[in-house]
Amino acid sequence: MSFLTGPMHHHLEGHKELTSHKDILNMTDPDVIWVPLMNGNAPCTPLVSVGDKVNIGTKIAERNDHFYLPVYSPVSGTVVAIEKRMSTTLKNVDHMKIENDHQNTVDKPFNPIDYESVSNEELLEFVKNAGMLGLGGAGFPTYAKFTNPTNVDLFIINGVECEPYLTADYKNMMENLSLLKTGTLALLKLSQAKKGCIAVKEDKKDLIAKLQETFNGTNVEVRTVPDIYPAGWERTLVLLLTGRRYDRLPIEAGCILNNASTAIALADALVNGMPLRQKYVTVSGDGVKEPKNVIVTIGTPAHDVIEACGGYTSEEVKVIAGGPMMGNSIPNDLFVVGAPVNGLTVLNYKPEKEVKCLRCGKCTETCPSGLEPVRINNAEKIKDIDTLVKLDVNACIECGMCSYICPSKIDVTEGVRRAKRYMALKK
Amino acid sequence: MKFVFKPAPHYRSPQSTSGIMRDLTLCLLAVAVFSVVYYWMNYGSEVGLRVLLHLAISVCCALCTEAIWFACTKQKVVDGLLSSYGWVTAIILTLISSVNVSHYALGVSTVLAILFGKLVFGGFGQNIFNPAAFGAAVLMSTFAASNVDLVSGATPTQAINAFSWMTTADNVNTLIGNYGGLGNMFLGQYVSTMGSTCAVLLLLCMVFLIVRKDIDWQLPVFYIGTVFVLTLLIGLMKGAGINYALFHVLAGGVLFGGVFMVTDPVTSPVTIPGKILFAIGAGVFTVIFRLRSNMPDGVLYSILIMNMLYPAIDKIFDGNQIKNAGSILKKVLIGACCFLVVGLGIGAIAEVKEGSVASPSSSGSAPAVDVSLGTPISLSGDLATYKAEAEEISNDGSVATYHCTARGFGLLDPDGIASHTGHEYSRNEMDVTVDLATGTVTDVVLTHFGDTEGIGDIATQEGVLAGHVGKTLNDEVDCVTSATYTSESIAAMLQAALNAAAGN
Ligand code: SF4
Numbered sequence A: 001m002s003f004l005t006g007p008m009h010h011h012l013e014g015h016k017e018l019t020s021h022k023d024i025l026n027m028t029d030p031d032v033i034w035v036p037l038m039n040g041n042a043p044c045t046p047l048v049s050v051g052d053k054v055n056i057g058t059k060i061a062e063r064n065d066h067f068y069l070p071v072y073s074p075v076s077g078t079v080v081a082i083e084k085r086m087s088t089t090l091k092n093v094d095h096m097k098i099e100n101d102h103q104n105t106v107d108k109p110f111n112p113i114d115y116e117s118v119s120n121e122e123l124l125e126f127v128k129n130a131g132m133l134g135l136g137g138a139g140f141p142t143y144a145k146f147t148n149p150t151n152v153d154l155f156i157i158n159g160v161e162c163e164p165y166l167t168a169d170y171k172n173m174m175e176n177l178s179l180l181k182t183g184t185l186a187l188l189k190l191s192q193a194k195k196g197c198i199a200v201k202e203d204k205k206d207l208i209a210k211l212q213e214t215f216n217g218t219n220v221e222v223r224t225v226p227d228i229y230p231a232g233w234e235r236t237l238v239l240l241l242t243g244r245r246y247d248r249l250p251i252e253a254g255c256i257l258n259n260a261s262t263a264i265a266l267a268d269a270l271v272n273g274m275p276l277r278q279k280y281v282t283v284s285g286d287g288v289k290e291p292k293n294v295i296v297t298i299g300t301p302a303h304d305v306i307e308a309c310g311g312y313t314s315e316e317v318k319v320i321a322g323g324p325m326m327g328n329s330i331p332n333d334l335f336v337v338g339a340p341v342n343g344l345t346v347l348n349y350k351p352e353k354e355v356k357c358l359r360c361g362k363c364t365e366t367c368p369s370g371l372e373p374v375r376i377n378n379a380e381k382i383k384d385i386d387t388l389v390k391l392d393v394n395a396c397i398e399c400g401m402c403s404y405i406c407p408s409k410i411d412v413t414e415g416v417r418r419a420k421r422y423m424a425l426k427k
Numbered sequence B: 001m002k003f004v005f006k007p008a009p010h011y012r013s014p015q016s017t018s019g020i021m022r023d024l025t026l027c028l029l030a031v032a033v034f035s036v037v038y039y040w041m042n043y044g045s046e047v048g049l050r051v052l053l054h055l056a057i058s059v060c061c062a063l064c065t066e067a068i069w070f071a072c073t074k075q076k077v078v079d080g081l082l083s084s085y086g087w088v089t090a091i092i093l094t095l096i097s098s099v100n101v102s103h104y105a106l107g108v109s110t111v112l113a114i115l116f117g118k119l120v121f122g123g124f125g126q127n128i129f130n131p132a133a134f135g136a137a138v139l140m141s142t143f144a145a146s147n148v149d150l151v152s153g154a155t156p157t158q159a160i161n162a163f164s165w166m167t168t169a170d171n172v173n174t175l176i177g178n179y180g181g182l183g184n185m186f187l188g189q190y191v192s193t194m195g196s197t198c199a200v201l202l203l204l205c206m207v208f209l210i211v212r213k214d215i216d217w218q219l220p221v222f223y224i225g226t227v228f229v230l231t232l233l234i235g236l237m238k239g240a241g242i243n244y245a246l247f248h249v250l251a252g253g254v255l256f257g258g259v260f261m262v263t264d265p266v267t268s269p270v271t272i273p274g275k276i277l278f279a280i281g282a283g284v285f286t287v288i289f290r291l292r293s294n295m296p297d298g299v300l301y302s303i304l305i306m307n308m309l310y311p312a313i314d315k316i317f318d319g320n321q322i323k324n325a326g327s328i329l330k331k332v333l334i335g336a337c338c339f340l341v342v343g344l345g346i347g348a349i350a351e352v353k354e355g356s357v358a359s360p361s362s363s364g365s366a367p368a369v370d371v372s373l374g375t376p377i378s379l380s381g382d383l384a385t386y387k388a389e390a391e392e393i394s395n396d397g398s399v400a401t402y403h404c405t406a407r408g409f410g411l412l413d414p415d416g417i418a419s420h421t422g423h424e425y426s427r428n429e430m431d432v433t434v435d436l437a438t439g440t441v442t443d444v445v446l447t448h449f450g451d452t453e454g455i456g457d458i459a460t461q462e463g464v465l466a467g468h469v470g471k472t473l474n475d476e477v478d479c480v481t482s483a484t485y486t487s488e489s490i491a492a493m494l495q496a497a498l499n500a501a502a503g504n
C-alpha cells in the first residue's frame, strides 16, 4: 500500500567513492589518548587511579548499572589524568587520559575460546566480559540482546551503512572476512536462530562476491538491500528483509541485528583474546583534504585524525561525528573517537536559504517512521499537546530525512526534536 | 578556524522549492506558447498578440501587487517576490481565462487573486484557496460583461453544459464532431480557455512534473481518473459510451486543472491518502457541477470547494501512518463515498430546480413546448455576429417571403459561412413570410439546419418556431436555454426578414 502512504525512504547520493577505494591509514600508536568514561548516557566507573601503569587489555573502567560493560585500555602506558572533555553527545564527560609508552605490552583480560564447543551460556558470558558493544553508532552492550532469544528466526548482520560518505564498515568487512565469518557464526549461535543473513547494499558488487565466497556452506545468506536511506535502520532493514514491522524491539518480528564491525570485534576477542582497541573510521566530506579510512585507536582526538588526512580545506567547516544525516556537528575538533564513532564527516559550511513551507508533504512521504513532520512542526509552534500526542511524535528516530527532503530547506527534524523535548517536559 | 554548529542532518536534497517553481513555470510557459501559436495561426496575429499581452499584463499586475504589499509591510521586496512565486498564479489565471476577456478585467482579477487569494492569508504557503482559481472565479462572476467577442463559438464546456444530462451516443459524437473529432481535441485545435485545450501537451507536462518529483502523481491521476470513471459510468448507463467520458476529460479544464491546480501543494493536504481523497472529491464535484448546474465548467469551483476542506482532510489523517495503516484505506474509501453521496445530493436538488424552470413560455401566443427558456431575445437587438441575410423570393404586395441564412453554432462546418475571423461556422436557413402592412411574421419554415442535432434542434421544434408567428421588430422571442446559439441564429434571421420587409 505504499501508494497510499509514500515510500518512507529515499535514495541519497552517497559520495562513497571518495573513500571506498583509498588505502587505509593506520593510526594505532598515538602518543596520548583520552578514553571516554561513558557508555550511552551512563557513566563508567574508573577502576585505576591517576599515576597507575596500564597495559593493553587492562580493565580501566566499567559500567555497572542495569547493564554491565567493562572498558579495557587500548594502549600500554600511564594514566595521567581524568579530565572533562566534550564528547560526541555534546556533553562534557570524564575522559581517562593515558600516555602511551609505545611498548605495546599486552595484558590479556580473557583467553580465546572456541565458540563452537562452548555452551551458549559460556559464550554469552564471554561476550559480556569482552566488553562488546554495538559499533554501529548506538554503543549498546551486545550481550544484552542475547539474554533471552526466544522465537528468533532470522539473525541479521547489518553491513548496510546507509549514511552518506561512510565506508568504514565496508572497508572493515573487506579486510577482515575471516573474522567477520567467525563473529557472525558465533552471534548466530547465540541468537539460536535457524538462519542468519548478512545485509549489504546491492551496489557493493565486490563485497557481495567476497561475502558469498566466505559464507558459502554456512547457513548465513548474503542478502542485498536497495541503495536507500535509511535501509540500515533496524526497522527498515527488518521490513526490507522479512516484510515484517514491529512495535518496540526487532525480536518481536523474530529478528536480532548486530553491526558487522561488532561481529569482527567479537571475533578478534574470540580468536585472539584481544578486547576492542581500535576502530575503522571514515574521514570524508568536502571539508577535508584527503578523505580516507583510518584505523584509529579509541580515545584519539578528532583533530589529530583530521590532521593526518591533510587537514581542512577551508576556514569554516562543520565537523560531524558520524555521517551527515544523524551525526552531531561538534563546535570544536577536540572530541575523541569513541567506540560508537564510525566516521568524521567534514563539510564546508554553506548556509541554506530557508523559505516558507509549501506544504508539499515530501517529509510525510519519506519519514521512515510514518510520521507527518510538517504537522508536528506546526503543532509544536502553537504548543498543541493533544495533536502532538496524536501525531505520535515520540516514534521519531531523528533520522534527519525530513530536513533532508524538505525543498524549502526548513530544519524540520529540529522542529520535531523540539516537539519531543516539549512533550518530555509536559509529562 | 571556525567550527559551525548546526543540528543534524547536515545533508540536504538538491531539490528546492524554487526549483519546483521553475519547473512549473517552464511547463506553464510551454502551454502559453502553444496558446499564442494556436491563436496566431488560426485567428491572426492580432489575437495571438492579445494572448501574449494577457500574459504580460497578468504577470505584471501580480508582481506589482506583491511588490507594493511587501514594501508596505516592510519586507524585503526582491526576496519576497522571489519566494512568493506570484507569476505562477498569474500565468495559471491567464491560461484558464478565455481569450475574449478584457485586459482590464484580467488585470483586476489578478490583483484580487494575489491580494485576497494569497497575501491576506499571510502569503505563499498560508493561503487556503488556490489563488488562480479564486481569481478566475472573480473574473467569471464579475467581469463577464466586459468580454469582447473576438473569437466566438461555444467552448466545449458551454456546449456540454447546454445539454445537462446528455443521453445518446449520437449526440456525443455530433458534439465531438463539432470540435473536429477526439483527435483534434487531443491536439488542442479548438477554442476554449487559453491554456486548457492541448491534451497532449498537458499530459507531457504532467509526466515531466511527476518524473521531476515536483508534484505527486496521485493528485492528477486520481482527479482525472475520477472524472473519467464517473462519466464513463454515466455514459454507459445512458448509452452514450466511452466517448462521453473522453469528451468530459478532454473538454474544458479537467486536464489543465488536474496538472496545474489540483496539484498546488499549498492548497492540498500534506499526506498521500489525504491527497488521494482530495483529488477524488474534486473529481466528483467537477462532474456534478458540470452535469447539474449552469456553470460553464465545474473544475474551478470543485477545486475551490476542496480547498476549503483540506484542513479537515489533514486532520482526518493525522497520526502515525504505519500504526494506522489499517484505517487509512478505510478512511479514503469512506471519504470518497461521502463525496459521492453529497455530490449526488446536490445533483438531486439541482434536478428539482431544473424541473421547475422547465415550464412553458408565458409570452402570450406561444404554444406549450416542453423546453426551458432563458432571457428572451429582442428582435431589435444586436445580432450582427450571426451575419443573417434575407433574400426576397416572393412578394404579392401584401405579404412577402424571404429566404434567410445565418451563421449557426457549430464550428468548422465545411459548408458553413465565413465569419469575420475567417472561421467557418455551420449555417442555418429558413423561409420567413412577413405581412408587409403590419410588419409581423406570418409563417416560419426551416429549410436547412446546420447546428448540432440533439442540442440546437430543440429550438427548431414546430412549437417553438410557431411561437415566432405574430412577432414584430419591437417584440422579443423565446430563447431555449440549452440551445441559446441556435435560438439567436433564428432570431437573427427573423430580424433580417423583418428589416427587409420594412425597407420594402
Ligand atoms: S527525523 Fe523523525 S520525523 Fe523526521 S523523517 Fe526521521 S523519523 Fe521522521
Ligand code: SF4
Binding pocket: A356, A357, A358, A359, A360, A361, A362, A363, A364, A373, A374, A402, A405, A406, A407, A408, A409, A410, A412, B270
Ligand atoms: S518537506 Fe518541507 S516544505 Fe514540504 S511539507 Fe515538509 S516541511 Fe513543508
